[in-house]
Amino acid sequence: MKCLEESQYLAGLSKMMFSDIVPQQSSQAFLWSILNTITDPIFVKDRQHKWVLVNDAFCQFIGYQRKELIGKSDYDFFCKTEADVFWERYELVFTTGVTDEHEELITNSQGETQIISTKKSLLYDEAGNSFIVGLVRLIGSKNKIETALLRETVNKLEQEIYERQQTEKRLCRHSNALQQLVQSEKLQHDDFKIAIEYITEVASLGLDVERVSVWLYTEKRLGIQCIDLYQRENNYHSHGLELFVCDFPNYFQALKEEQVIAVSNVHSDRRTSEFSETYTTPLGITSMLDARIWSRGEVIGVVCCEHLGVQRQWTLEEESFISSISDFVRLVIESRDRKIAEEALRQSEMQLRQQTQQLEEALKELQHTQVQMLQNEKMSSLGQLVAGVAHEINNPVNFIYGNIAPAHDYIHNLLNLIQLYQEYYPDPIPVIQSKIVAIDLEFLMEDLPKLLSSIKIGAERIQQIVVSLRNFSRLDEAEYKAVDIHEGIDSTLLILDNRLKARPDRPAIQIIKEYDNLPLIECYAGQLNQVFMNILTNAIDALEERHQQQSQQKTKPSLGVILIRTKIINKNQITIKIADNGLGIPEKIKQRIFDPFFTTKPIGKGTGMGMSISYQIVTKNHHGTIECISSPHQGTAFVIVIPLKQQHFVQ
Structure with a gap:
C-alpha cells in the first residue's frame, strides 16, 4: 500500500474529527496546533511502519527534523537490534488490533541509552487503511537511573555503617566500664549490691533507656524477686520488689525459651498484651528489651530494659549488648571470675567488629562497582565515537583511493599525448608557446605523477589509521x-x-x-x-x-x-x-x-x-x-x- 504524505494524512484525520465543525483547511491547522501543543512525543505510522505524521515534541525527542523523519522507518535511525524489537511490536498491533504499551530501550541521536514507555494503538481512515498512533513517555536515562540507584544504596550503607560505628563505640565504652568493674576490688570484697547497681546504671547509659531492672527466680519458682530497679530520671535504685510468675505466665515462659526478647510496641505485641493494662501503660512504657540470665544449664533470672515515650526499634548491636549485660550479671552471681568476664566481653566486641567489617566490605564493593560502571560507560561512549568516526572517514577515503588508479591512467595518457604533439609538432604557435612557458610544462609533466603518488600514500596512511581506530574500539567483542x-x-x-x-x-x-x-x-x-x-x-x-x-x-x-x-x-x-x-x-x-x-x-x-x-x-x-x-x-x-x-x- 502506498504511503500517504503527511499533509494527506493530516487532511484526512482533520476531516474525520472536525468535518462538521470547521472547514477542512481550518480544521487541519487546528489539529496541527493541538498536536504541537502536547508536550509528549506523538507519531503516526502506516502499514509499512513508516512515519506519516509526527508532532514537534517527537522531533525534539528523537533529535531529527520532521522532513527527515516522514517516509522513513526505525531502521533509518536506530541500530538493527532496537529496530527489530520496534518492528515486532508494531506488527503485533497491526495484526491483532490490541493496544500495546511497553517499556523500551532507545538510543537517541547523541548516543545516550534511554528508557521510554510507548503506547501504540490501531486507527483506520475512511478508506480502510490502518495506521498506528503512538504516544511516547520518557522515563529517564538508563545509565543515570542505574547510577542513582547505586548511589542511593551506597548512601544507605554509609549511614548504616556510621550508626553501627557510633553504637559500637558507645557500647564498647560501657563494656569497658563493666570490665573494669569485674577487675575492681568491689567484687573481690563481695559487695554484690554495689556491683548490680553499677551494672544497671551502665546498661541504662549504654542502651539509653529510662528503667533497667534485674530479676531472679525464687528457689521454688513460684515468683521472681527484683534485686535492683534503676530509674535514670531520678538516679534512684529500688530493691526487694516481688512479682509472682502467675501474674504473667506467658511472658516469663517465653523468656525461659528465648535468649533475648525485643518488643518495639508493648501494646500490639501478643507477648506483652497480658500485662499492658496493669504494668506498662500506667508506667508509660512503650518498648522493652529483655534478656534471660542463664547459669549452670537453667534460667535463673531476667535483665529488663524499659523505654518510655516514642516507640523504639531495637538494633542487633543493642540486643547483643543486653545479652552481654546478662552475662555480666551471671558472672557476678556465680563466681565473679575475671577471665570469664573478659572472654564474654571479647566475644561481644568481636561480633560487633565482624558485623561492621562486613558492612564496610559491602560498601567498598559497591563503590568499586560504581567506579566500574562510570568507567565502562565512559569507554563505551568513547568506543562508539571512535567506531563512528572511523566509519565516516573510511567511506570518503575509499572513494579517493579507488579513483587514484584511473586518474593516474588518464593523466599518463594525456602526458603521452602531449609528448606526441611535441614530437610531431615541435614548433607550436606563439600563443601555445607562451602558455607552455607560463605553466612550466616540463616541470608539470615531471611532478604530476609524483603528486599522484603522494596522494596515494596519504590515502593509504588514512586507511591504516581507520583500521587502527576500529581495532582499538573493539565494540563487537563482548566475549x-x-x-x-x-x-x-x-x-x-x-x-x-x-x-x-x-x-x-x-x-x-x-x-x-x-x-x-x-x-x-x-x-x-x-x-x-x-x-x-x-x-x-x-x-x-x-x-x-x-x-x-x-x-x-x-x-x-x-x-x-x-x-x-x-x-x-x-x-x-x-x-x-x-x-x-x-x-x-x-x-x-x-x-x-x-x-x-x-x-x-x-x-x-x-x-x-x-x-x-x-x-x-x-x-x-x-x-x-x-x-x-x-x-x-x-x-x-x-x-x-x-x-x-x-x-x-x-x-
Missing part, C-alpha cells in the same frame, strides 16, 4: 576472543603517535619493540587495549615531566625511551612488559598506585581511575597479574602476565 596482542599494542601506539613525535619543547620519544612470536591470545581485546592505553599514556606523561625537570635545571636533555616486550613464559602464560626511563615512582606512591581515585596529577588532568580499572581488567577479567616495578630516577615498568587461554573460573 573472550582469540586476537593478536601485538595488533592491539600497535593500534594504541598509532593513536598516541601525535604525543610521541618531536615537539619544540622536547625531542621525540623512541619506541623499542621486542615482540616474541606469540600465538593468538584469548581475551577481551578492547579491555586490554584500554590497559595498554592507560600505561602508555602514563609513561608519556612521566617522560614529559622528566624533560620539563631537566629544562628547569638546565641540564642536557636525555632521549625518552619506552620499551615494549612480549614473551611466552610457559605453556599457558605470556608476559607483556611496558617500561620507560622516566623519573620513577617513590615507594609510598607505588603502594597506592592501583587504589581507586588515587592520583598524583593536578586537578582536572587525572581521575585516579585508570590504573585501578587496569588492575581489575587484568586480575579479575583475565585472571592474570599486573606488577609495578619502579624506584626514584630509575624509570618505571609494568609487567602484565595473562593466560593464553581463559578457563572456566568459579566466581
